[in-house]
Amino acid sequence: MDTEIIVAVSQIATGMATLIVALFLAGQLWLQRKQLDIAHQDSVRELGFTARTRQEEVTLARLTDESLLSTYLKADEGLSVLNPAELHKFHAYMRLLYMQTINDWRLGAYGNNHTFFKGRLRIVLNTAGARELYVTEMRRTMTYLEESGQLRRLGDTIYEELEGKPVPA
Numbered sequence: 100m101d102t103e104i105i106v107a108v109s110q111i112a113t114g115m116a117t118l119i120v121a122l123f124l125a126g127q128l129w130l131q132r133k134q135l136d137i138a139h140q141d142s143v144r145e146l147g148f149t150a151r152t153r154q155e156e157v158t159l160a161r162l163t164d165e166s167l168l169s170t171y172l173k174a175d176e177g178l179s180v181l182n183p184a185e186l187h188k189f190h191a192y193m194r195l196l197y198m199q200t201i202n203d204w205r206l207g208a209y210g211n212n213h214t215f216f217k218g219r220l221r222i223v224l225n226t227a228g229a230r231e232l233y234v235t236e237m238r239r240t241m242t243y244l245e246e247s248g249q250l251r252r253l254g255d256t257i258y259e260e261l262e263g264k265p266v267p268a
Contacts, residue, residue, distance in 0.1 A: 143207075150199070150208040154219075157195050167192060174228030181228070189228055190236075196223045197237040204250045213253060220257040230258055234267055 161167050170185040171192065181189055200219055209215045224230050233254060241251040255266045 146206060146208050150203045150206075153199060157192075157199065161192065171226065175226040177227045178231045190232065193223070193229055193232050193237070196229075197233075197240065201241060201244050201250065204245055211249075213249075216250065216253055217257060220254050221261070224254070224257050224261055230262060233258060238266065 161171055167188060170181065170188050173180055173185065174189050178186060178189070200216070200223060203209065203219075204211060204216060224233055238251060238254060241254060242248070245251065258266050
């Protein structure tokens, strides 16, 4: 009978030890998950900050470079009024804005908030030249780089608001 008691006590002790280890490991998993959530929030904040900083740098370039500013303002009349050097400069500048917008969307910056990206696209598409470039080049680029089509549809909506007519086919 003594052996049976020893075996029973051993089994109870082993079961309790197993339970304690399981509870400890569950606690460790909970703490690790909490740390990962914090790290994720930090990375989302950092992504947003970096995206916003880059957007400000591109805008500042236009404001501080007289030649780029002059070209940008001239492009409000359309691409046909630009000479070849201005056209190249304007295309390069606008590609930066479009590609940054596409990249921010693909990375989920700002949580792909449609209101935010509509506002950004209004800024990007605010000149006649920018809308021409959207139709001739960047709309197709959006199709290739952003497979869901959501950003392109937002761009089309803003284009239609600003032009007063649908995007040409």
